[in-house]
Each structure stands twice: as structure tokens, then as C-alpha cells.
Amino acid sequence: xxxxxxxxxxxxxxxxxxxxxxxxxxxxxxxxxxxxxxxxxxxxxxxxxxxxxxxxxxxxxxxxxxxxxxxxxxxxxxxxxxxxxxxxxxxxxxxxxxxxxxxxxxxxxxxxxxxxxxxxxxxxxxxxxxxxxxxxxxxxxxxxxxxxxxxxxxxxxxxxxxxxxxxxxxxxxxxxxxxxxxxxxxxxxxxxxxxxxxxxxxxxxxxxxxxxxxxxxxxxxxxxxxxxxxxxxxxxxxxxxxxxxxxx
Numbered sequence: 001x002x003x004x005x006x007x008x009x010x011x012x013x014x015x016x017x018x019x020x021x022x023x024x025x026x027x028x029x030x031x032x033x034x035x036x037x038x039x040x041x042x043x044x045x046x047x048x049x050x051x052x053x054x055x056x057x058x059x060x061x062x063x064x065x066x067x068x069x070x071x072x073x074x075x076x077x078x079x080x081x082x083x084x085x086x087x088x089x090x091x092x093x094x095x096x097x098x099x100x101x102x103x104x105x106x107x108x109x110x111x112x113x114x115x116x117x118x119x120x121x122x123x124x125x126x127x128x129x130x131x132x133x134x135x136x137x138x139x140x141x142x143x144x145x146x147x148x149x150x151x152x153x154x155x156x157x158x159x160x161x162x163x164x165x166x167x168x169x170x171x172x173x174x175x176x177x178x179x180x181x182x183x184x185x186x187x188x189x190x191x192x193x194x195x196x197x198x199x200x201x202x203x204x205x206x207x208x209x210x211x212x213x214x215x216x217x218x219x220x221x222x223x224x225x226x227x228x229x230x231x232x233x234x235x236x237x238x239x240x241x242x243x244x245x246x247x248x
Contacts, residue, residue: 001106004048007093008114009056009085018237024058026114033069042073044123051076054093056085094208098196113182117244119231126185132224135181137232143168150177157216159209181229
């Protein structure tokens with residue numbers, strides 16, 4: 001079984017501010033529901049048997065929208081509620097999803113953050129790889145919006161992100177730095193289960209990069225593939241969202 005995890009629990013603060021009212025940005029559209037970020041992501045389906053969606057902020061709105069506008073996915077969706085969307089970091093949403101699937105008989109899981117638009121061909125490349133996958137975009141690395149990763153001098157992977165959107169800092173020599181595509185493929189269910197079961201409070205309450213770092217941080221270069229997205233938009237504001245039409 002192949003699983004897609006999408007987390008959409010966050011407060012959408014910057015997106016709501018750009019609109020002038022509170023909005024769950026994964027559901028936002030201007031003409032029809034099929035234009036929403038969540039619908040577009042699920043339509044990138046590459047043979048997934050189960051779609052695990054983690055919500056929190058405006059949870060009832062999400063629940064109703066999935067029933068009303070996502071009928072073609074109903075038999076695949078598992079909806080998980082994150083009651084700590086406001087006081088924990090993004091790591092708790094990922095933890096809840098991983099905890100939900102840990103007893104399922106799956107062969108691989110792809111995790112995508114719910115505020116992204118990516119091109120179909122690149123996404124399919126992620127899903128079709130037989131290995132673990134980390135992704136990057138071709139966007140500039142800006143501290144006010146980027147999740148970045150770098151290779152240390154031994155090609156170890158390290159993820160960095162500033163929750164204050166102020167500045168990124170690397171305190172060691174590094175071989176390269178990239179803007180993360182914020183989509184990952186976990187091709188080792190056993191490793192993923194062990195990380196989930198041993199997750200401590202720091203991993204649960206921090207950003208999702210805590211769990212991702214534990215999974216990828218000590219893998220050898222032969223154990224993962226890097227996929228660069230041809231088209232990638234991180235929708236922090238409605239202006240970002242409106243860039244999608246130019247990429248379709």
C-alpha cells in the first residue's frame with residue numbers, strides 16, 4: 001500500500017492577512033473547488049491507496065469541504081484532527097499522521113506540506129522512485145519563507161528553518177545549500193515506524209523538520225534521491241496563489 005500524507009492544520013496567518021479575513025488556505029479558490037491547493041495536490045495522485053490529511057485550524061470547514069467537494073477521493077481519505085494546531089509546531093501534525101499509519105501494511109509514504117503547488121511530472125518522479133526522496137525547488141533561499149537543507153563536509157543532510165522568518169544560520173563548513181521542496185518520500189516503513197514510536201516531546205512539539213531530520217540525517221548518499229521541482233510555489237499569500245495560473 002502507498003500512502004500520501006498532507007498536513008493542513010496550521011493557522012494560515014499570513015495568507016489570511018493577505019486576504020483580509022480568516023481562511024484555510026488549502027481550501028481557497030477563486031472560481032471552483034478544483035482550483036484549491038488541496039484538490040490540486042490530491043489530483044497529483046500517483047497510485048496512492050490511502051490519503052491521510054491532518055487538519056486543525058477551521059477543522060469543521062475542512063471536514064465539510066472534503067465531504068462536499070472531494071467526492072472522487074472519499075474512499076481513500078483518512079482525516080486526522082490535530083487539537084494542538086495553535087500551541088504545538090508542525091511536527092505534531094506529521095507525528096499524528098505517522099502514528100495513524102504505523103500499524104498499516106504499507107510499502108512507502110510520501111509527505112507533502114499542504115500549502116504547496118508543484119508540477120505533475122516532478123511529483124510523479126518523487127513517487128516513482130524506488131528510494132527515499134528529498135526534494136528541492138529552484139527558488140532563491142530567503143529566510144523569511146524558505147525551508148532549506150545543506151550538506152555538511154561529509155554529505156550529511158541538515159534541515160534549517162527560522163520560525164521567526166528572520167535569518168538562517170549554518171555554524172559549520174558545508175558543501176551546498178538548497179531550498180527544500182517540502183515534499184519527502186519515506187521508502188523504509190520499518191525505519192519510519194521506529195522513529196514514530198520513539199518520538200519525544202521535542203519532536204512532537206517542534207517543527208516537522210525534527211522527525212524528517214531523524215529519518216534522513218544519517219542516510220548514506222546511496223539511500224536517497226534528490227528531485228528538483230520544475231515548478232514550485234509556496235503559497236504564503238494570495239499573491240503566491242495567483243501565480244499558479246501562470247504555471248498551469
